[in-house]
Amino acid sequence: MRSRGAAMKIVIAALQRLSANGICAQAVVSELVRRGHEVVWVCNHEFESHDRQDGVEFREIDPRWVDVALARHPGRSAAHTAIVAANRFGMLRSLGTWPLVSKGYSRRVTRAVCEACVGADIVVGAYTQIDALIAAHEAKSRNPRLHYIAWFLDSFVGGYGPRFLSAKQLEERVGRWDRELLDNADVVVSMESARCFHMDRCVNEPWFEKMRFLDLPLLDLHRMVDCSDDPGTPKGVKTIVYAGSLPKGIRSPRFFLNVLSCMPEEPLRVVFVGDAANDDLNAAASSDRRIEIRGRLSHGDAVALLRSADFVLTLGNRLDNMTPSKVFELMALRKPILATYPIDDEPSMPYLKRYGDVLLLDERSDASEAATKLRDFLRMSHEPPTVEELEKNFWNNTPSAFCDLIELLGDK
Structure with missing residues (x-):
């Protein structure tokens, strides 16, 4: 049994490390490491070089074929155009399973996350991509003592979707996925910008009572500098x-x-x-x-x-x-x-x-x-504004706000 306030093992499934969501995950990971927690980050193997962070174990997985191909053929070459066209055709074929686009890729993500969760206290699945939520949901299903946080950095309910699906079809499809993937979540974190939509459209969903509203965790109060x-x-x-x-x-x-x-x-x-x-x-x-x-x-x-x-x-x-x-x-x-x-x-x-x-x-x-x-x-x-003023006005934009939520959940 883990003692209250002790260091935890936390698995972060944020698959695109170099994306905007990856930047948000990086801020949270840095704060967790600063607090003494063990962090495992499950992400795609990236073809651009990036720094490794001390105190973080990376579990890299092979991305979808289209990401590999586009990384090898950037720009406006004929090969790039052909790859984009082939991907669009593949997206059409996956309309029936959207937002799940590649079952093979999703299985790789799930396997990596479940393996990383051995001995873990908390798993965080960051959307996008849906595969991260699927994997975190499955890891929790295999180990009910594991705490699972669904982290919506992008809107899923009320967000973007294939233009071939009507708004009603999108809402119905997303509703089914949410009910399946969030049924065993301990906490569902969404952006403050999505609060009104969720309050208006999702209040009767079984997972709504688990919701917490934060914001982009990018204001690091520990990096404040003097003029x-x-x-x-x-x-x-x-x-x-x-x-x-x-x-x-x-x-x-x-x-x-x-x-x-x-x-x-x-x-x-x-x-x-x-x-x-x-x-x-x-x-x-x-x-x-x-x-x-x-x-x-x-x-x-x-x-x-x-x-x-x-x-x-x-x-x-x-x-x-x-x-x-x-x-x-x-x-x-x-x-x-x-x-x-x-x-x-x-x-x-x-x-x-x-x-x-x-x-x-x-x-x-x-x-x-x-x-x-x-x-x-x-x-x-x-x-200049004081650190205290910024903390008061932007607390939900700090990595500390999200990490406090993680630690509070881990202490239950």
Whole structure:
């Protein structure tokens, strides 16, 4: 019998380690290891290199054939196109079993999770993919003393599905799967953004009383850093730093650069880290000496630049379903944030509004009017939020919130 408060063995089934869900799982895993627990992470074998984490045992499984093929043929090659077409045909064939797409792959996941759960206290199945929930459900069925947490980082009920199925068919199909996979779950964790849907549509489901609502666990209060100055910045010049990629069609610096061009007299140093190939950025830097392009830097060097900034910049996504992981890193710096947004449902907006010390600039607005707002914001005095304030306002966004839930369940 495990004593109350003792270290536990915890199995995390989050299959796509390099995905947005994998980033969330990584944050929770790091916190569990920090607390002294033994963690086994079941995930796909990835073809991109990634760091191994001390204190974590990885159990890698062979992914679906399409993931292997696409990793070997990236880009827009003929082979890539053929693989995508073949996958679509395979998805059509699996309509009858959706969301289960590959029975062979699902069996591999279940076998790996069940083997990892020998001697374990808790198993966490993270959706997506459905195979992780199937495996965690099966592990609990084989060992009723094992605690099982179903973790919905994406919406299953009310989420996306094949366009060939009607909304009613999707809801009925998902309802059947939920009732089967969640019947033996101890806790069902969903995102706060899905609360209204679940309260409206799922209150009569047998698993509803097990629900807990948290959020993306990406604000790490243990990584809070103190502000520091960059000795290379002239006195009286304020530094703005952007660190991140600029994928075409998703995130663009154009609007912010136009805003800067409307305020040429402002003493600024604007540093872009992470993408040296953006045409708009290079054109602006050639005519405005305030703009510096650093390109790719090590993570440590990028963080050092962000720490030394007076203001940090985030550029909004054009896709409303992208996980806004970067914004939590910026909040941990406790700096004033400049943020542009190209769509009303930009995914980081709810978090930025709660943060408070932020200037939100609509990319669809007039650049000269935005420049006036930016000038006023730059000249304001800014008091960094305290760790206590962030903890109060964003507790459900911390890895600690999820880990507290795990430990509470383990102590029962």
